[in-house]
Amino acid sequence: MKKVTVYLVALFTILSLQSFGQVVDNKIFVNPNTGSDSNKGTKESPLKSLSEAAKRVSAAEGEGAIGVFLAAGVYGMSETADFNPKKWKFTKANRLTIRAEILPDDANWTPAEMPIMISTMPFSVEKNDKGELTGGQNFGIMIQNSHATIQGLRILGEPVHENPSKGVLVRNYPIMWEGKNLEDFRVSQCLFLGNKYALPNHLGILANGKEQEIDHCVFYGVKDALVLWNSPATNSSMHHNLVIDSYGGIVWTWSATPDFKFYNNVISNGNVLWMLNKDEKDSYTIENSVIVGYNSFVNKGGGPQGFGEKASDDKLKLGKDVILKKEGKLEVIEDQTSKYFLHIKAGTLGSNLGAGLFMK
Template sequence: MYKLAIGLFLLCAMPFARTTAQTLFVDPVKGRDNATGTVNDPLLSIGKAVALANDFTGKEPVTIKLAPGLHILTDQVVLKPFKTKDDATPYTIEAVVMPDDTGWMPSKMPVIQSISPNNKNWAKFDHCTGFQVERNNTRFKGLKFVGNTNPAVVYYYTIERHFQELKDMEVSQCIFVGNRNSAPIQGALFAQGSGIKVDHCIFYECKNALLLFLSVNGFSLTNSIIYGAYEGAIWFGKYSDFVFSNNVIANNSCFWISMKDFTPQYTFSNSLITDNKIFMGLNNDGNIVSDDKTVPVTKNVQRSGKVLLHVVDTDTIPRNYLHLAPASAGRDIPAGLFRAAGSR
């Protein structure tokens, strides 16, 4: 009878163990790479967590939770389909503490930095990738990405998804911060495929924020800030079916770069697009030229006004840094990390 009871207990516990095994915790301060990955025994590196997750065979969603601190990438991190080839369930990399959580501060945000040399040669193009996405249904949430400090790297892409048959990617409540003189970001998100959703994100002084060329049906950019892109804010392929709403796009070299030999039907809504050197541009074999022919439909879009951001000017990083300051144009637009209106 005792053995039967133990057997029944283990049988009932198995589904729970399999479910919890698909959530892994990473702590760059307290973690160990030979740890189990539980909340009380976290792993040390994102690379180790992803390597373990790539071996999962179950159908439950995978979640990798990152504790506050500096997470260093020494090589590209590749998100692969499960061994069962089932990638219909979400695969999420997210902060333990999210921006809308009680007690969140910028110091709670996991910071991801690459020091890797060039680690990708796609179509004979040498570059460095932070995260290489090779599966469907991926999510990046509540993370801060900074540039690559390796002096040998010229082109660094924080998140790349180059297979155009892939679908469904969400990047939400994330910050991408580049510095052209020390830790540049060539492209914050360089992605192909359908169902790319970018929401409540901030892109600050990246060379390019969004590079989206092939099969980018169903794209959406909402509630986000793109500021100071010194080449282009958004490069976009030959598609018109997207949602663009509640964004602030300011002080960039060019706002929107479309493809040659394509007559788009663009609609931009409820946004501030101001102080960009070029409003609409064309991708002329990698060079940006002004596009005077494309006239998008604009619905409640402001085209003038000075954008002022909260920046670090004291010893403390303000809670709402890189968000719109009180005197800024566009304060009526719900753009930035926080979904709750009172948090901005």
């Protein structure tokens, strides 16, 4: 009888261990308060970190949709959450989705329910050709596959001194989409929040690929909102976003093709509205948007440590229903108890375009 009991216990232990490291029912649940990275990753037994969820997705073999669900709480990211599934097949219909358990359009959602992502990881060291230190960088969420969505997260930068000395820049990239021949990437209903001095959020989204869609996000106090770079970003769009107090360049279309769609965006108090590649060869159109307060309309060139030089204003064409004002700022709700915290005040300029976290 004792031998049978020992055998059953051993068998149960083996089966339990085999379930660890796997994606159960194509879903992974993460909870920074009650989870453990040795758990199964189910709703009842969640993981603790997004980086562990990334490791399990990257190790998975098969096909179909995978959902990673983040509970409310603070996620201190001590390492990059690197999603790099080489043996799993995603499609446009069956995609990788990294999302909050409760989304902004859910009836019981409040701003306090958003999972908070904050980087606490070290930076890689960068040097120039002379071996001189020029800075460092790190990445929060790294997506290296096609057909992926990030939705409903509150994404902060990193508490770091961004310019420790002249010519040296230390920067955090919260979301990076990087790889060869990538397509179909969406970031939706996310709040990117930063402070130039206390919590610099250098660049919300750095993306390389085609069919990029950035929609219903809020970028508040972020240096740069979106950089499309490297391979041609065909069939891409940025719409229904709210960008407030950007101290860098709001949108960088270095790799965007002229079919890039920019509409129903609301921008207040920005530095440079638009950054073109240095060759300044392509033109873009702004539709149905409100832009109030900016230092420069369109520049070309630039990089992590600068914003290039002024480009020709006619490279940005104003389509229908665009309001453009060089001076001024829009009215923003600063009441943290309001569902519409950090959104444009109802009935004021820009509030009618649907820009912000809500789709309904």
